[in-house]
Amino acid sequence: MNPRTIAAVIAGKLAGAASRTLGRGGGTAVAGLAALRIDPALVSRLGSQAGAGAIAVTGTNGKTTTSLMLNRIATAAGLRPLHNRSGSNLMRGVAAMLVEEATLMGAVPGAAHRIAILEVDEATLPEIASAVPLRAIVFTNLFRDQLDRYGEVDTVAKAWERALRAEQRAKGSEQRDERPVLVLNADDPAVAHLGREAGLPVLYYGVEDASAGGPAGDHASDFRTCLQCGGELAYAATFYGHVGHWRCPACGTTRPRPDARATRVVLGDDATALRIETDDGEMNVALPLTGLYNAYNALAAAAGALALGLPRDAIVPALESFTAAFGRQERFSVDGRDVRVLLGKNPTGLNQVLRTIAAAPGEKRVVFFLNDGIADGRDVSWIWDADYEITQPQTAWVLAAGNRAEDLALRLKYAGYGDDVRVEHDTEWAVRRALQATPPGQTLYVIPTYTAMLEVRELLAKRAGAAHYWDEKQPAAAR
């Protein structure tokens, strides 16, 4: 192995250990940065060792859950995933995971049975795709999220197209003997568009069951115009945002027919009955998660597994025994209270979460967190595109928390929660006040943005006696 890589692995392991010892979070960013500084080609050198190849999962919403589902499917198929499962999805997060897994000699143990499952930030995909030969790339959806960081949603779409063109060119050269399969959401016009000109094999997935649709008039749609001709799109069914059965009346471009089709989606309080059909047969999944977005995540993971050629009989049991990724519909039992944490970090994702909560019976107690850290997006104007109105009629108690709690309280006032919604900046106090307002036996909904989710989760885990999220060997989500 390259001495530079060995030095990078050692430096990364030391930096990660030091950071954890000091109690500064998971140490993933520090370890990854330290290793990449010594060997910028580290991700390529370690990631390419996985004998079963690599798959990337990217998109605005659903990356963490979809890649965790893929992890479970690959494990059920007898593979050992190399997976950045803590949700740290920039280059440094992938590097940190590989450093953690590698031996001090810079080798990935048991490489023959390893598969790299890489959750990749939307803007990081081009970098990852050029570093690691990918067998498949799963695209979930493309919505506005952190516009202050990327500039515009279109910037992300263009970066994806560039990355895919580079992949196509690499096919001609000596470096690659296999072209990646694009696993694309047919129902999202921005994602489906990628399949049109990439010149790569495509596996489309989509929801056929139109009864799963949400109400029309969602304010959080970002691609309402045809990417071929600029005409306004028409929808026969809308699932959420701009995701649905779309077509362009102007130029005739239509949603591609999905290869993996969800022909039945029945959402329950805690579970979803999902039937996935392909030309080779059907799979019936009792998914232990609710929310249409989780049906999409399961469908994307199943389609990714099919693209990798993983056995079908690994898919159903892995999905049926799935437990939520951290902060994405996690449940904690705190002093007899049922506390549910649902990440709400952009209008589309939050609207889905609110609909899921509204579908559950009874009065609701809710604490919303709004932070404006770099990882949350510093621009909080997206809250005006989210439909907080959805849960208002059922809400008996509400608290606006986070460092932008005042913005949130004002938005909640407009949604009818009252002229003077309670505000709390301190995360620990917010959690305490919310638990106090929730009688034992009742449910508390916690809806944080990303950085707030990390803090809240740690506090709740402490009170519920669960492990820290960065305990990668034994993720709390797995119990």
Add this chain to the structure above:
Amino acid sequence: MKLRVAHLYPRLMNIYGDRGNIMCLRHRCTARGIDFEVDDLGIGDRLDPAAYDLVFAGGAQDREQALVVQDLLATKADALREAVDAGVAALAVCGAYQLFGRFYREASGAELPGAAIFDLHTEHPGERAKRLIGNIVCEWESPEGLRTVVGFENHGGRTRLGPGVRPFARVRSGHGNNGEDGTEGAVYRNAIGTYVHGSLLPKNPALADHILRTALRRRHGDVDLAPLDDRAEERAHQAALRLRP
């Protein structure tokens, strides 16, 4: 009494929570017994210059903006100029603010004509230049005295004002029109253009009321707007004054 609003391209130009501005105007009218009516005008719809008290338009991405500009010039720009010259109020945020200028010069040097409501132009300094992004606080000379306006800005283009407009506000922290001359936005008659979103109006209730007053004045004279419970608004405004840029 009724406020009649034309909302231009509500589907194509709503990227930074712009609909919060409409929600705010609606709330501040209905709470005072003023009827509120909004017409959504999209691609192909004509603007009747005599039918509205206020015209509102928000931000868009480049792709939508290119689509909108053709339609704006073909079906709405002449009527819009006529209306604004007759004293109709207008609020243009971010992308719409740029489109309401004389032209937009792309990094390549190509010039896209605008609706020319405001005597200003916008230049894109090239892909290498930084977008002007962050929290912004500026000072606005309201009829009641100097007021702060708070929000968020995110734009690549740099706007330069001509002699036919005056700045809407002075930048206290943030970038404003171009990050150099300290100006933010533009005012021409009763039309205001600005880069501040967030949404703009909910957190700046004094500005919202100023726009309501000027919009109602043309048909109803000076209207007394009853004070509202603005505790949540005031708290959000004060909190925004303390944010780093």
